Amino acid sequence: MKQSYVYILKCADDTYYTGITSNLPKRINEHTIGLHKDSYTYSRRPFKMVFYAEFTDINLAIKTEKQIKNWSRAKKEALINGDFEKLPNLAKKNFNS
Template structure:
């Protein structure tokens, strides 16, 4: 391992990374990732960034956050949560793992759970 790789690994061990969920004035959710939660929430509430999703949806309220030691894990979860429905995010924040599992289950007619093999039905 090179000096730079060791240094980078050591620096990352000292930092915390946060994935957070804000509820906006219009009741939509904003999911973000940061290494300084206080600073980032201040940026959202002050409207510092005009092109930010939350700028026209202020005030915002911090509803949930989770910490990570690894920035890649935090980014992975931010991307995952951004794709989830509002209901799925709410269930996640409530830590209702059973309901979250049910919401995550595929409900498409083409899912293996609902797939009917026509040949098996015809041969019975």
């Protein structure tokens, strides 16, 4: 089975970019050289790859990428830092604000 990767980049403007690819080194190089001028990361270079996960099921990889893109910054940082026990609590909405 072909590998797929979901990755998170921390951009120069302190934002996070989440992407998916089947060739991680190639895709990171494309971000680095600014191959796609209309991409989110083009004007936010340099960046640092702060997380990636491997998948053998492309459908699960796509689902995971979409899920992470909808997460709060705090939840993304918990994932990046390996604080997996914090993830369920960070999913709860605060209705008292």
